[in-house]
Amino acid sequence: xxxxxxxxxxxxxxxxxxxxxxxxxxxxxxxxxxxxxxxxxxxxxxxxxxxxxxxxxxxxxxxxxxxxxxxxxxxxxxxxxxxxxxxxxxxxxxxxxxxxxxxxxxxxxxxxxxxxxxxxxxxxxxxxxxxxxxxxxxxxxxxxxxxxxxxxxxxxxxxxxxxxxxxxxxxxxxxxxxxxxxxxxxxxxxxxxxxxxxxxxxxxxxxxxxxxxxxxxxxxxxxxxxxxxxxxxxxxxxxxxxxxxxxxxxxxxxxxxxxxxxxxxxxxxxxxxxxxxxxxxxxxxxxxxxxxxxxxxxxxxxxxxxxxxxxxxxxxxxxxxxxxxxxxxxxxxxxxxxxxxxxxxxxxxxxxxxxxxxxxxxxxxxxxxxxxxxxxxxxxxxxxxxxxxxxxxxxxxxxxxxxxxxxxxxxxxxxxxxxxxx
Amino acid sequence: xxxxxxxxxxxxxxxxxxxxxxxxxxxxxxxxxxxxxxxxxxxxxxxxxxxxxxxxxxxxxxxxxxxxxxxxxxxxxxxxxxxxxxxxxxxxxxxxxxxxxxxxxxxxxxxxxxxxxxxxxxxxxxxxxxxxxxxxxxxxxxxxxxxxxxxxxxxxxxxxxxxxxxxxxxxxxxxxxxxxxxxxxxxxxxxxxxxxxxxxxxxxxxxxxxxxxxxxxxxxxxxxxxxxxxxxxxxxxxxxxxxxxxxxxxxxxxxxxxxxxxxxxxxxxxxxxxxxxxxxxxxxxxxxxxxxxxxxxxxxxxxxxxxxxxxxxxxxxxxxxxxxxxxxxxxxxxxxxxxxxxxxxxxxxxxxxxxxxxxxxxxxxxxxxxxxxxxxxxxxxxxxxxxxxxxxxxxxxxxxxxxxxxxxxxxxxxxxxxxxxx
Numbered sequence: 001x002x003x004x005x006x007x008x009x010x011x012x013x014x015x016x017x018x019x020x021x022x023x024x025x026x027x028x029x030x031x032x033x034x035x036x037x038x039x040x041x042x043x044x045x046x047x048x049x050x051x052x053x054x055x056x057x058x059x060x061x062x063x064x065x066x067x068x069x070x071x072x073x074x075x076x077x078x079x080x081x082x083x084x085x086x087x088x089x090x091x092x093x094x095x096x097x098x099x100x101x102x103x104x105x106x107x108x109x110x111x112x113x114x115x116x117x118x119x120x121x122x123x124x125x126x127x128x129x130x131x132x133x134x135x136x137x138x139x140x141x142x143x144x145x146x147x148x149x150x151x152x153x154x155x156x157x158x159x160x161x162x163x164x165x166x167x168x169x170x171x172x173x174x175x176x177x178x179x180x181x182x183x184x185x186x187x188x189x190x191x192x193x194x195x196x197x198x199x200x201x202x203x204x205x206x207x208x209x210x211x212x213x214x215x216x217x218x219x220x221x222x223x224x225x226x227x228x229x230x231x232x233x234x235x236x237x238x239x240x241x242x243x244x245x246x247x248x249x250x251x252x253x254x255x256x257x258x259x260x261x262x263x264x265x266x267x268x269x270x271x272x273x274x275x276x277x278x279x280x281x282x283x284x285x286x287x288x289x290x291x292x293x294x295x296x297x298x299x300x301x302x303x304x305x306x307x308x309x310x311x312x313x314x315x316x317x318x319x320x321x322x323x324x325x326x327x328x329x330x331x332x333x334x335x336x337x338x339x340x341x342x343x344x345x346x347x348x349x350x351x352x353x354x355x356x357x358x359x360x361x362x363x364x365x366x367x368x369x370x371x372x373x374x375x376x377x378x379x380x381x382x383x384x385x386x387x388x389x390x391x392x393x394x395x396x397x398x399x400x401x402x403x404x405x406x407x408x409x410x411x412x413x414x415x416x417x418x419x420x421x422x
Numbered sequence: 423x424x425x426x427x428x429x430x431x432x433x434x435x436x437x438x439x440x441x442x443x444x445x446x447x448x449x450x451x452x453x454x455x456x457x458x459x460x461x462x463x464x465x466x467x468x469x470x471x472x473x474x475x476x477x478x479x480x481x482x483x484x485x486x487x488x489x490x491x492x493x494x495x496x497x498x499x500x501x502x503x504x505x506x507x508x509x510x511x512x513x514x515x516x517x518x519x520x521x522x523x524x525x526x527x528x529x530x531x532x533x534x535x536x537x538x539x540x541x542x543x544x545x546x547x548x549x550x551x552x553x554x555x556x557x558x559x560x561x562x563x564x565x566x567x568x569x570x571x572x573x574x575x576x577x578x579x580x581x582x583x584x585x586x587x588x589x590x591x592x593x594x595x596x597x598x599x600x601x602x603x604x605x606x607x608x609x610x611x612x613x614x615x616x617x618x619x620x621x622x623x624x625x626x627x628x629x630x631x632x633x634x635x636x637x638x639x640x641x642x643x644x645x646x647x648x649x650x651x652x653x654x655x656x657x658x659x660x661x662x663x664x665x666x667x668x669x670x671x672x673x674x675x676x677x678x679x680x681x682x683x684x685x686x687x688x689x690x691x692x693x694x695x696x697x698x699x700x701x702x703x704x705x706x707x708x709x710x711x712x713x714x715x716x717x718x719x720x721x722x723x724x725x726x727x728x729x730x731x732x733x734x735x736x737x738x739x740x741x742x743x744x745x746x747x748x749x750x751x752x753x754x755x756x757x758x759x760x761x762x763x764x765x766x767x768x769x770x771x772x773x774x775x776x777x778x779x780x781x782x783x784x785x786x787x788x789x790x791x792x793x794x795x796x797x798x799x800x801x802x803x804x805x806x807x808x809x810x811x812x813x814x815x816x817x818x819x820x821x822x823x824x825x826x827x828x829x830x831x832x833x834x835x836x837x838x839x840x841x842x843x844x
Binding site for chain 1: 511533
């Protein structure tokens with residue numbers, strides 16, 4: 001897990017700000033759920049591997065003592081370990097959404113469109129570019145099975161990437177019914193096994209997927225038939241409707257797109273750029289999940305943008321605007337002449353802030369050279385020098401740290417110089 | 423722990439937005455740390471009670487199996503329980519900051535001013551208005567023992583409350599050395615016990631604190647002497663300097679202000695409003711904490727604003743601006759006439775978004791009355807009706823949901839009507 005220093009936070013907030021703004025423009029509303037869920041809410045939703053990767057929280061106080069004494073007289077070890085935890089860290093944003101919708105159906109609009117940008121935690125072995133705490137940026141539309149939902153989700157995600165400056169992404173779409181049909185036509189009985197194998201196509205290629213299918217007990221002829229159909233040309237009415245409504249050359253049917261999760265029931269989608277393996281985001285329709293948490297079966301479709309991956313690509317390509325990439329603590333630093341002039345310096349700083357400038361005050365009456373050197377080390381573009389002469393004359397001396405140029409004048413004259421340079 | 427529905431998130435983000443903006447204007451920079459810390463980082467920093475309230479995360483896989491088999495052959499039960507957890511949830515934002523500063527001193531400016539707005543978790547018994555997950559909004563200045571630091575921290579927190587609309591808050595300040603002097607003058611040997619008791623003055627009154635002191639083995643005469651000095655008039659040079667630099671009638675010395683935490687070493691401060699027990703925020707100077715994580719002793723001073731409490735008071739007093747308090751999903755909803763006109767409705771929605779409007783599209787070709795009724799239920803102020811006649815004539819019909827008034831015209835004419843009403 002990582003600490004984010006100021007420049008990292010600013011880059012993340014820049015991207016998150018655009019994501020929020022675009023999703024708000026489509027009428028998606030913000031939702032936040034707690035980091036911690038009851039352990040039963042999460043268990044069994046992400047497959048056996050997922051169960052292992054959920055961070056589990058130790059019971060506390062008496063509850064723990066009871067479980068511990070219970071478990072020591074208990075033979076079944078895995079049972080006793082589960083008794084130690086009652087809570088768990090959020091593993092994704094979809095299951096908490098499904099819980100909220102099932103619990104609070106009456107407080108939410110019939111067509112609930114929500115976005116949610118929060119961290120999730122997975123007990124993966126740390127690997128390059130993978131973290132155990134990472135942000136997901138999810139958008140979901142609940143309550144309608146109309147194809148308008150898919151079109152809006154794809155268009156909104158595309159708008160975000162456009163706004164961030166991506167000009168080479170492709171949106172691949174497929175449909176779970178089409179995949180099922182192709183699996184069944186090829187003679188595959190356990191389609192989920194086949195989809196999990198096919199989901200690795202990007203990483204391991206056609207031969208790799210074929211071997212994976214063989215290792216799952218699917219014979220060579222069946223695997224070959226399935227692979228030739230998913231890598232061929234197909235058409236599917238609902239996908240054609242999605243493409244027509246998106247009205248963008250970026251959106252393409254790809255019958256080999258599988259997506260790993262078993263809960264998808266309709267259109268699935270994924271966004272890729274050429275220079276990075278894996279996706280910038282993916283999603284799909286899942287009309288069965290919310291029913292697992294309540295009596296009512298409610299249709300839903302969602303998409304998750306991969307914030308960490310977007311940030312990596314933007315960094316590598318130098319896509320951040322300069323004011324974000326070279327972010328600084330402040331627009332100007334005010335110096336301190338001596339202990340007696342501290343109030344004057346604080347007053348000047350206050351005046352500068354009233355002009356919407358971000359202002360550092362050097363905290364000590366050090367030698368002036370030391371103060372200016374410190375300003376330089378922070379990258380602040382201007383220093384305001386305030387000595388007894390300036391105070392007496394009601395002026396300040398402004399030093400441009402890039403050019404070395406100095407201007408002396410009343411505050412009203414120096415404000416615009418700083419403001420202009422931002 | 424709570425789910426935050428859209429109107430809650432918007433209120434929180436409004437307050438957090440102002441906090442960020444003001445702290446940025448003082449040159450504080452954003453820092454974020456992971457929700458999960460190594461358990462040793464947190465243990466022993468918050469007292470015995472704090473240790474109990476830290477959420478601990480169960481070890482995983484092999485590590486857990488090893489600890490479990492080890493613990494079953496182990497007599498010391500509390501030892502074996504600790505062996506089950508290796509990670510823990512963040513309990514406050516100060517200890518993670520101290521860890522970051524000790525670890526990454528060379529990457530940070532000499533005078534590191536940071537703000538951090540993130541949730542923390544405490545395994546408290548849930549009580550009215552107390553939550554096990556809650557946000558802290560911390561600001562800290564590292565690296566200087568100058569009184570300018572205290573003055574800026576107080577002034578910035580006051581600016582935030584001003585900007586939020588609070589006009590009746592008081593900033594009380596005191597100094598740990600002054601408290602120590604008064605405790606020692608009264609004949610108290612364990613001053614921390616006395617400060618913990620005194621910290622309850624707001625809640626239990628002078629008599630309550632006296633009884634608490636007695637129960638801690640301090641005799642009546644000593645307790646009486648201590649209490650009469652902390653409730654009397656005092657002066658202290660460093661506090662006078664803070665007050666002079668803050669230059670605000672809100673800032674007052676209160677010799678009875680104690681603050682519970684044992685790590686404070688200098689000025690302590692707390693902000694209160696009359697109609698709520700407890701504080702809107704508090705903090706102080708802690709010159710010894712960072713040294714616990716590294717070789718170097720580094721002076722520091724910080725302040726934590728209580729977001730949840732600020733939100734409660736603002737709600738009770740109706741302090742949110744109407745656009746936040748009555749927040750809506752969108753500025754306008756576009757209807758769908760039938761399946762064939764969906765592309766026209768999506769295009770109109772797209773044009774409206776280009777005018778910086780937030781636009782809902784009704785997702786289905788339901789009866790028009792049903793669509794307008796749905797718009798009404800969401801509180802959206804305008805509906806754009808688009809039928810075959812409007813499409814043919816290149817216009818749209820705009821319905822004002824409050825007045826019922828309808829206007830028909832080309833898109834360029836209806837944009838400003840919606841924009842003006844925001």
